[in-house]
Amino acid sequence: QLQLQESGPGLVKPSETLSLTCTVSGGSISSSSYYWGWIRQPPGKGLEWIGSIYYSGSTYYNPSLKSRVTISVDTSKNQFSLKLSSVTAADTAVYYCARQRYSSGWASGWGQGTLVTVSS
């Protein structure tokens, strides 16, 4: 059974870099059938796609965040990671990792989410 688990600091200072890792179990991150993505949700608001990566290392980012986002994959550990630089309070959100179907995009597996607060 597929499981995704986000991990990383729950508190990040303004102007610093937010770093999260998603560990995948019950499935291979090297599968050609999926993208692996990050989605966030500010408190009380809707869902925002941050970016996604394919097992080959190809990355795709939300244009509104592209200048600050880096997503990478470690196939040996079955993990992928998110780095978001120069954070502000507006980046406070629950961050989800998800498995997204290649060529059709729907996300059938999600992590439980992790709240990241940006505050000094």
Added chain:
Amino acid sequence: EIVLTQSPGTLSLSPGERATLSCRASQSVSSSYLAWYQQKPGQAPRLLIYGASSRATGIPDRFSGSGSGTDFTLTISRLEPEDFAVYYCQQYGSSPPTWTFGQGTKVEIK
């Protein structure tokens, strides 16, 4: 960039009633690339419908999706207590790959 607009923002209904949720795209979307999710408080979203009308694994048949082009609909035929939640539509753009969500519709108990 395709924008998805969901309506209404909030739907107040009673258990047993029918819920009709709308998702309108700013330009035509391939039905293959349109999905619906359910999210309950404190939980991750759950895939309900993919390809505009196909139910995901384990989703009850009271949930159905329809539509094409710019207008898509999620219908819950008879609301069960566990169906009160927020629903999001999502579109996948293939060149380059992008993902866009609607702002959500909250289905609340009347």
